Amino acid sequence: MKIIAVIPARYASTRFPAKLMQDLGGKTVIARTYDAAVNTKLFNDVFVVTDSDLIFNEIVSAGGKAIMSQKEHESGSDRIAEAVENLDVDIVVNVQGDEPFIDRESLAKVIEVFKNDPDKKIDLASLMREIQDPEAINNPNNVKVVVDQNGMALYFSRSVIPYPREVNVGVHYFQHIGIYAFRKQALIDFYHLPMKSLEASEKLEQLRYLEFGKRIRMVETSHVSIGIDTPEDLERARKML
Known part of the structure; x- marks a missing residue:
């Protein structure tokens, strides 16, 4: 099974323009992300796919x-x-x-889903984490997911799903x-299918x-991702590094 990582990297960003080209401890954000993906040793290959000559050259010039x-x-x-359509993966x-x-x-967990699916019934795997704070549950920027008994x-x-009409039934919010992680065919199918109303x-x-x-298999994690969406996030990342 050939497994690759692809890092989509747009130059433009509404909240923080050119954030991927900002300095983070002597390397750009995108270069650090690329190196981190390679260093997991989970992938046969790692690619950045971008619309920007600057980002393209940043990655290629570093090998x-x-x-x-x-x-x-x-x-x-x-x-x-579009990037992987003609790749053998x-x-x-x-x-x-x-x-x-x-x-x-977390990356190893989503990859493991496919290693344990010899009949190829699962098309995608993704992550979820439990949230309990009412503000986080009600925040529309936090996408919620509900799953069946098999984690699909x-x-x-x-929105808040499920809606808490009855609060004492032990509902968990994720x-x-x-x-x-995608099977390649599911990704190519998506590319050629139209956007519908939902x-x-x-x-x-x-x-x-x-x-x-x-079919999307969800895997629970306790990891809290650290993204760089604002200049303040970048400062926190620099201190963390």
């Missing part, structure tokens, strides 16, 4: 591997799918470009952590997979 996007894309899945893991402190254990995703939403309404690309019958 890394980068792919230039040929089209504009609305989602990370679209960008990755089985499993593609999406690593976020603005998360240089990669948690190897039933639905993702920015936040979706945006690390994905995805358009919630602005969540994972709903396209569910709307077209793809």
